[in-house]
Amino acid sequence: MKTLTLIKRRHERISSDYGVDCRSAGRTFRAVLSDVSVGGCMIEMPSRRLSMMDRVSLKVDNGIRMSGIVMWDADKYAGIRFDECLHEAVVNFLGFSTKNLLPGRIGPSDRFGRPLPRLRERNRPTAFVI
Template identity: 40%
Template structure:
């Protein structure tokens, strides 16, 4: 049973990770107020190391690596991220089946169907 203390959001965003003074580009995949999962195959992460994450120009936090698996790491934040920041960075997948989703442009206008050849 998965017992998590905070609501988690799917993210999939390139962010900066600092291990000591060195900066690495990592991918943020999973985010909650209490922690996250990152993909960081190039960063020299070890269990228990404290890292600093810059998620965008306004949201930064530090945390401790609590697990490692195949280039991924789980990070527990030293201080909780505000729920508004987590919701801003994350997204909630649609409940609609994929076949029912209508593609739209960045203004929300429905895109025309592609011609069949």
């Protein structure tokens, strides 16, 4: 039986959905930035492409570049610790936002481009007047 060791993160992670170009050991592939923090990130790859202790360079679609080392890998996911911490403004910029929607999308979608369902009127929060 495999035992999981939980590691307490030093920095809060923010969900993201940006595409990234990854380069490691002379290989290049595309991935999705699943979450990001000041000190690291998690990426989702089409298949297992990285292993623990691999050096990796990332280039986000908007031109932001990061590099680091793979601290853990599990199937098509990898956790990367950055060589240099990102500025908090960069982390917030890379966080999920309706501004990052695919062209032509009118509403929010998941990272695979599927539209999220609309909330029914009765489930929407109501404003309270004081």
